[in-house]
Amino acid sequence: xxxxxxxxxxxxxxxxxxxxxxxxxxxxxxxxxxxxxxxxxxxxxxxxxxxxxxxxxxxxxxxxxxxxxxxxxxxxxxxxxxxxxxxxxxxxxxxxxxxxxxxxxxxxxxxxxxxxxxxxxxxxxxxxxxxxxxxxxxxxxxxxxxxxxxxxxxxxxxxxxxxxxxxxxxxxxxxxxxxxxxxxxxxxxxxxxxxxxxxxxxxxxxxxxxxxxxxxxxxxxxxxxxxxxxxxxxxxxxxxxxxxxxxxxxxxxxxxxxxxxxxxxxxxx
Amino acid sequence: xxxxxxxxxxxxxxxxxxxxxxxxxxxxxxxxxxxxxxxxxxxxxxxxxxxxxxxxxxxxxxxxxxxxxxxxxxxxxxxxxxxxxxxxxxxxxxxxxxxxxxxxxxxxxxxxxxxxxxxxxxxxxxxxxxxxxxxxxxxxxxxxxxxxxxxxxxxxxxxxxxxxxxxxxxxxxxxxxxxxxxxxxxxxxxxxxxxxxxxxxxxxxxxxxxxxxxxxxxxxxxxxxxxxxxxxxxxxxxxxxxxxxxxxxxxxxxxxxxxxxxxxxxxxxxxxxxxx
Numbered sequence: 014x015x016x017x018x019x020x021x022x023x024x025x026x027x028x029x030x031x032x033x034x035x036x037x038x039x040x041x042x043x044x045x046x047x048x049x050x051x052x053x054x055x056x057x058x059x060x061x062x063x064x065x066x067x068x069x070x071x072x073x074x075x076x077x078x079x080x081x082x083x084x085x086x087x088x089x090x091x092x093x094x095x096x097x098x099x100x101x102x103x104x105x106x107x108x109x110x111x112x113x114x115x116x117x118x119x120x121x122x123x124x125x126x127x128x129x130x131x132x133x134x135x136x137x138x139x140x141x142x143x144x145x146x147x148x149x150x151x152x153x154x155x156x157x158x159x160x161x162x163x164x165x166x167x168x169x170x171x172x173x174x175x176x177x178x179x180x181x182x183x184x185x186x187x188x189x190x191x192x193x194x195x196x197x198x199x200x201x202x203x204x205x206x207x208x209x210x211x212x213x214x215x216x217x218x219x220x221x222x223x224x225x226x227x228x229x230x231x232x233x234x235x236x237x238x239x240x241x242x243x244x245x246x247x248x249x250x251x252x253x254x255x256x257x258x259x260x261x262x263x264x265x266x267x268x269x270x271x272x273x274x275x276x277x278x279x280x281x282x
Numbered sequence: 283x284x285x286x287x288x289x290x291x292x293x294x295x296x297x298x299x300x301x302x303x304x305x306x307x308x309x310x311x312x313x314x315x316x317x318x319x320x321x322x323x324x325x326x327x328x329x330x331x332x333x334x335x336x337x338x339x340x341x342x343x344x345x346x347x348x349x350x351x352x353x354x355x356x357x358x359x360x361x362x363x364x365x366x367x368x369x370x371x372x373x374x375x376x377x378x379x380x381x382x383x384x385x386x387x388x389x390x391x392x393x394x395x396x397x398x399x400x401x402x403x404x405x406x407x408x409x410x411x412x413x414x415x416x417x418x419x420x421x422x423x424x425x426x427x428x429x430x431x432x433x434x435x436x437x438x439x440x441x442x443x444x445x446x447x448x449x450x451x452x453x454x455x456x457x458x459x460x461x462x463x464x465x466x467x468x469x470x471x472x473x474x475x476x477x478x479x480x481x482x483x484x485x486x487x488x489x490x491x492x493x494x495x496x497x498x499x500x501x502x503x504x505x506x507x508x509x510x511x512x513x514x515x516x517x518x519x520x521x522x523x524x525x526x527x528x529x530x531x532x533x534x535x536x537x538x539x540x541x542x543x544x545x546x547x548x549x550x551x552x553x554x555x556x557x558x
Contacts, residue, residue, distance in 0.1 A: 184389075186382065186384050186385075186386035187386050187387060187388045187389070189348055189382075189386060190380065190382060190386035190387070190399075190452075190455070191388070191399055191402065192348065192375075193346055193348060193375060193378070193380040193465075194375065194376070194379075194380075194399060194400055194401075194402050194403055194455070194459060195372045195373065195374070195375035195376035195377075195402065195403030195459070196372070196399070196402035196403060196410070197372060197402075197407065199407050200402045200407060200410045200411075203407075203410060203411045204388065204391075204395075204399050204402060204410055204411075205388060205399075208388050208389075208390045208391050209388065209389075209390065211390060212390075
């Protein structure tokens with residue numbers, strides 16, 4: 014080659030600086046410490062681990078074979094469970110859309126309305142569905158009505174939060190164009206923004222319905238209707254062969270609802 | 283060609299549009315517009331040219347107050363838009379159609395829904411929510427679809443169209459307002475050169491048919507010369523040139539954009555005109 018002087022390029026390249034590498038190891042050490050601390054603080058009875066496999070085998074033996082004769086009895090409560098989830102989700106959707114517009118920074122009227130919207134989100138989300146169930150059983154008495162209310166109360170925050178985020182991320186261009194036509198604020202919402210967040214609204218609704226089917230199956234534990242009461246009763250009676258039937262039935266429903274949810278979400282565009 | 287359906291109502295003898303001392307200072311302190319004044323006293327196509335950041339986009343957004351001007355007046359048919367309250371501003375916006383660089387269609391809605399959204403200022407909330415527009419609006423929308431060359435695509439979703447088709451819907455939406463003024467923000471910057479010329483030709487033809495003045499922000503000097511009657515050159519938020527598009531000499535372009543060899547830009551247009 015003709016060129017006499019060859020430029021030297023570096024042969025060593027590292028993604029992280031030594032400082033970054035040290036920081037990473039520090040984080041790993043911190044997590045290890047936190048885990049060790051948790052284990053020591055929880056005072057776990059390690060002796061129970063010794064015969065855990067024996068206990069598990071014993072339980073399995075008592076559950077087998079499933080008592081299929083019990084199945085006809087739980088079909089109605091199983092359907093009720095799905096109804097609770099469906100109605101609860103439907104009510105939640107209706108309330109979540111206006112709350113989402115309140116809680117999104119770009120559509121809320123002022124700081125106060127935003128705080129109200131966010132407050133509803135936090136209140137709804139920070140309480141577990143079963144706890145909501147306990148509260149609503151106290152209000153409506155035991156039964157599916159309390160279950161529906163519990164599912165709605167928990168789902169409103171979940172749906173509204175995700176829809177509010179979608180509203181905040183909505184494309185500004187079409188919104189500007191709709192504003193420029195002389196449309197009112199609410200017209201901008203329903204024509205410019207709502208179509209943009211529709212895939213998120215539908216997707217999260219179906220996903221939440223799927224979660225609600227699962228959560229409704231334990232609402233019966235607190236008397237809020239559905240299959241849970243049968244599961245609870247069977248466990249209390251040590252009727253393990255019945256418990257297995259109930260569990261298998263719930264499993265079948267959950268698998269089906271997840272399939273429906275996945276199928277719908279795949280088709281939204 | 284579809285006949286122009288209705289001539290825009292232009293009462294009074296005053297100018298169609300008067301901009302007086304318009305200024306905009308953004309919160310960061312950027313002075314985007316600095317005392318811009320001009321008159322539009324007849325329906326003509328006006329190209330607004332200038333470097334990026336010269337204030338073109340701010341200028342047209344101050345006219346319909348998508349951007350709030352800091353000072354100055356915008357008189358549309360005698361009404362000062364700058365002083366209007368929310369409700370009156372909405373009424374004023376109905377009279378101003380706007381066309382965008384990125385088309386700004388609502389992607390998940392159909393072509394028809396996008397066209398009819400130009401009528402939002404004239405229909406109630408529930409009618410717009412349920413998409414129940416007056417029969418006359420629907421008929422006008424189909425006629426408009428025909429006029430912009432998209433017959434049969436009314437049920438297509440906006441995001442299924444090509445760039446040129448999307449801009450045609452954008453133009454149709456703006457004209458569905460029967461505007462007294464068209465604001466056009468870089469209508470061709472997202473399009474290929476051939477489509478860009480077709481779109482400019484369509485905007486020009488529609489503005490002439492309806493005797494509607496159009497203010498067109500445009501980067502492409504050759505397109506500005508080819509399709510505008512008049513050119514306003516902005517430089518650092520001020521009007522540096524205002525005159526017929528034939529007056530765009532290398533000296534004027536240097537004044538607007540800074541020193542550069544402009545002979546190619548101008549000659550290219552001459553050749554195209556000769557070949558047309």
